[in-house]
Amino acid sequence: MRLRPPAWTATLTWKAAVFITVMCCALAALLGALVHVSVTRQTVNSARDKALSRLMNVTQTYEAGEPLPRFAGLDAPGLPEPLRILAESGRRGTMVGDFEGRPTMWAAGPADGRALAARVDYSLSQNTITNLDQAILGSSALAIGATLLVGAFAVTRVTRRLHLTAQVARRISAGDLDARVDDPRTKGRSRPQDEVATVSAALDTMAATLQAKLLSEQRFTADVAHELRTPLTGLSAAAELLPASRPTEMVRERVRTMRTLTEDLLEISRLDARTEQVDLAVHDLGPLVERVVRTAGSPNTAGTTGPMDTRGTPGATEVRIVRDAAVETDRRRLERVLGNLVSNAHRHGRPPVVLTMDGPAVTVRDHGPGYPPYLLEHGPQRFRTETAGPGGGKGHGLGLTIAAGQAAVIGAELVFGNAPDGGALARLTLPAYVPPAVSPVSPVVPQPPTGGRGDGRDGGADHPP
Template sequence: MRLFPQSLRWRLSAVIAVVSVLVAVALSLLVRTEFSRMQLADARRVQDERIQLVVRDYGLSGDATLGAELDSTSIPAELRAAVKGGKRATYLERDATGAWIWAAAETNGKVLSLKTSYADRDRALDRLDEVLTIGSAGVLVLGSLLGIVLGSRLSRRLRKAASAARKVAEGDQETRVGATIGTRPRDETTELAQAVDAMAAALRARLIAEQRVTADIAHELRTPVTGLVTAAELLPPSRPAELVRDRVGVLRRLVEDILEVARLDTAAERADPVELELGEFVRRVASMNPDAEVRVTGEQQARTDPRRLERVLTNLLINAERHGAPPVEVEVDGLTVRVRDHGPGFPDELLREGPSRFRTASSDRGGGHGLGLTIASAQARVLDADLRLANAPDGGALVTLELPDRP
């Protein structure tokens, strides 16, 4: 169970909202404390000025004016102690009847005291609390909205960048991350997009160079290999001659496979689709392998390139024959073709990373150059088909080829 949102948008919104609340609360406490202090200071000043007038009038007339009392029994003990020795003092008292501001002064051994209600100032403080509460709520709402807006914008740009990067990873050479998210605002996201574009361009240039080298080597080998094939055919019949012809044939097929891989790497190959009966077509292709058992559970017309589809199926059958164990089962269900053997299955590395040229299978499945599945996978992409590798639950390698309804 996730306690916190995982989206960057909501995380940023939550952070801004929390910071807004903390700032609003801190400022509200600061304002309230300062206002309360100023209220009390002003009340003390006013009350002190009034008690000074009372003391002066008492000295002239002997009467307590302005509602003052002489030796009142209700004077707080703290205030009475503070005015001893002819001093003046003020005191804020809160009791069950309310809040009161006192002022007192000692004169001629008597204590003159003045008591005034502090309720008006408390009500002003309450009104300030209401204003601060409303303001804090407003700051929270505005901060949350601002966080959502900023987070949504940043999240949207990052999602666009991620989508464009996935297209680049899938081989789309026209997509640019920087152009997808735009150049405004020029922030860290823009810099990241430019860095990804630069990295993709460097990798693309390196891949093109490697493909060119592979194609050039294959082309250069084609002529001498053709000469070797011709020369091997002229050898007189013998066991050494058969071995030479066999190895030369393997070398020739390897060169042809490398040339095919080089062509497929250019991403310029295009399918030439036609209508065909998929079940009958698979039966014909599988007839090359006498150990293959074909089962058609759902016949359907497919529109695809028969030459490329035959290449895919042939490579899958050869891979099952060379590296698996009989029987080899081929099932056609609508537009889905499954090829399964009963050998040791695909190694985990192959299932995890996919087919890779010149990487052999596990020792249990025998050796190889890794070009068969690589070519099958590349031809499937040209057909806009989905080719998946897996291991059957009860053992053996399982390859599933799904042709599209509309290539």
């Protein structure tokens, strides 16, 4: 099993902190090593020179036959063995060792085939080096901590601006084209801009340009649909006056199609403008679903509990109510969503079409070729209605687009998918209605009158009951 590091280790702040810490530790170790080597070398050289100077004086004293001082002697006890061997071989040298448990700098030289040695107390020099090492470690830790805090503060300021830019980009992707970063560094041209400010300015410019283009397209679509309503209304009235015939039915059918397309375009324009206002009310979902199926022209069996079928009825929608639920929603918009899903299943799928309600979740499924891959990946697209199978039906492609838009308005989740055994499957999940909690009301206990004149609110003598 491969272990994965936590997600926070991939953040820029963490990486910058690790980088700053590693660089500070490397720099502190390098500087500390240089200072330690330099000071230690000077201290040791000073102690060695002092020990050699004593050895020279002790040698002169020994050659003069005078008594040796207490810090010198022949084959002195405590003299390191390597230094004794060196002196007996006829050479002089120095070495740091111990004498009575204290650090000592020894200097030894030959004297009549024996080792003449002198010692110098090395405790002060050793303490100096130890204190220096502790000071280096302490100052390095302090410098690393201070540098890490300053670096983390600087990096956090940058990452905070990057997070803000990413948040604005996500809001724009979700459809909020009014979102802007508004980085203060992009306001004045004289103020220097860093890379984050450049990205923020580019994102704001892109959002403004995209918003202007989309608003222009929305206005164009709304204007075209609005201008088409008047001639189509006249054309519809004129078509009703034509004598009954097959060509007349074809003209009327085309006029109805054009009127439906015009109304759909106007509805999409309102959805794009985000000006829709919901009319929320509490409804029982079961009867509402049945009414939608009846309105769509598909018969269904009456009843509100248990699975309901219309098997064997051509063009029918099989309704299955597993569990009823109350929902707080806009009834007109919900009926529009469900009606479009049922109509799309009949138009582009194959029977049987099954509508299943399980609490606040409603599923519409057909047994046709299923939704095409582009719709499953990117959602409904306008004026594109090819089904997944060969020879799929075509239309103006606004039914599912309107269903998705109206579902978003009422706060429902609409998910498109394909059933494992074939067929398109659309699942609409409505927010469940939670009745408000009713606080218990304490019973009112009548109190006896306190007495008084008139209505008893004024002070005075009590009246008998």
